[in-house]
Amino acid sequence: MKRILVTGGAGFLGSHLCERLLNCGHEVVCMDNLFTGRKVNILPFAEHPAFEFIRQDVIDPFKVEVDEIYNLACPASPVHYQHNPIKTIKTNVMGAIHCLGLAKRIGARILQASTSEVYGDPTVHPQLETYRGNVNPIGIRACYDEGKRCAEALFFDYHRQNGVDIRVMRIFNTYGPRMLANDGRVVSNFIVQALKEKPITVYGKGDQTRSFCYVSDLIDGMIALMDQDATVGPVNIGNPDEFTILELAEKVIAMTGSRSEIIFEDLPQDDPMQRQPDIALAKKYFGWEPKVALEEGLKKTIAYFQAELEAGH
Numbered sequence: 001m002k003r004i005l006v007t008g009g010a011g012f013l014g015s016h017l018c019e020r021l022l023n024c025g026h027e028v029v030c031m032d033n034l035f036t037g038r039k040v041n042i043l044p045f046a047e048h049p050a051f052e053f054i055r056q057d058v059i060d061p062f063k064v065e066v067d068e069i070y071n072l073a074c075p076a077s078p079v080h081y082q083h084n085p086i087k088t089i090k091t092n093v094m095g096a097i098h099c100l101g102l103a104k105r106i107g108a109r110i111l112q113a114s115t116s117e118v119y120g121d122p123t124v125h126p127q128l129e130t131y132r133g134n135v136n137p138i139g140i141r142a143c144y145d146e147g148k149r150c151a152e153a154l155f156f157d158y159h160r161q162n163g164v165d166i167r168v169m170r171i172f173n174t175y176g177p178r179m180l181a182n183d184g185r186v187v188s189n190f191i192v193q194a195l196k197e198k199p200i201t202v203y204g205k206g207d208q209t210r211s212f213c214y215v216s217d218l219i220d221g222m223i224a225l226m227d228q229d230a231t232v233g234p235v236n237i238g239n240p241d242e243f244t245i246l247e248l249a250e251k252v253i254a255m256t257g258s259r260s261e262i263i264f265e266d267l268p269q270d271d272p273m274q275r276q277p278d279i280a281l282a283k284k285y286f287g288w289e290p291k292v293a294l295e296e297g298l299k300k301t302i303a304y305f306q307a308e309l310e311a312g313h
């Protein structure tokens with residue numbers, strides 16, 4: 001049994017990670033400032049004797065005694081990370097420095113939740129970990145993209161300079177229960193719009209692509225990367241099945257039986273045109289690949305949002 005710190009533990013991915021680690025018999029310290037995270041996300045296991053919640057901003061220094069650290073603190077949806085872009089950069093950079101400083105001091109292994117956004121609007125397809133990306137350093141997504149790139153640089157410098165035991169994971173679009181209904185990400189937007197019989201907002205022509213990974217697969221990959229010794233990363237974790245955004249909209253309409261119409265709105269600045277992970281490294285080093293197909297994952301996510309709407313959340 002290990003004692004494990006999860007920053008951003010009250011968020012979408014963080015809460016699933018905390019729950020899984022508790023189920024594996026570990027002690028979990030969940031640290032979150034509740035910006036996009038919610039107490040209801042951790043409610044199912046809040047009373048677990050091995051669970052502890054600390055309300056803390058990772059921009060400020062902190063001390064805890066743990067064996068491992070998963071650093072997830074950072075809003076992931078463009079709407080939220082662009083709400084206060086300076087804060088987003090500080091969260092990525094100061095958060096990484098504080099977590100790495102702690103890891104160095106207490107000798108903990110530390111995993112960084114990085115992102116496919118480090119590839120920007122990629123000119124190489126699918127994206128391999130060796131691809132260095134095509135990021136606009138002064139655009140509206142830069143607070144997130146460059147913040148995450150700087151965090152990766154810090155992880156590798158702490159590794160080389162101080163021997164910190166790092167793991168770096170590049171997460172591709174992930175969806176599932178506990179996403180915020182209003183966080184602006186495409187899967188939650190389309191499902192909520194369809195369930196409310198409101199227009200489905202496709203940005204641009206809808207010919208941009210994404211590859212959607214169901215949350216349980218993502219958590220399997222995250223823990224597998226943390227627990228192996230073959231690589232420090234970076235390793236892509238995502239589902240290689242690629243869909244256009246229009247295909248996703250049509251799928252959600254068909255699966256919900258909604259009468260919603262599709263409307264087309266302006267494409268946001270610097271919106272990547274295509275995104276598909278090459279997951280050969282994850283397969284090679286720790287035998288990970290996703291198991292949940294889009295339809296199966298969407299079914300569970302639709303059921304979650306249906307229950308949320310019925311409960312008036």
Ligand code: NAD
Binds near residue numbers: 035073095116
């Ligand atoms: P989320 O917004 O649901 O969770 C982020 C959590 O971090 C929230 O609980 C939020 O309150 C907390 N947080 C934000 N700023 C903080 C701060 N300064 N101090 C302490 N806590 C803070 O997002 P998510 O989808 O669960 O993403 C988790 C991590 O995974 C993020 O680092 C994100 O960049 C990364 N990621 C997610 C995806 C995805 O598709 N979900 C894709 C790529 C990368």
Ligand code: UDP
Binds near residue numbers: 201210268
């Ligand atoms: N998108 C859309 N309609 C929405 C929300 C998003 O067409 O209501 C598009 C968005 O422009 C992007 C894709 O869906 O091309 C994925 O957006 P999301 O914000 O989920 O994630 P990211 O762009 O970070 O991959």
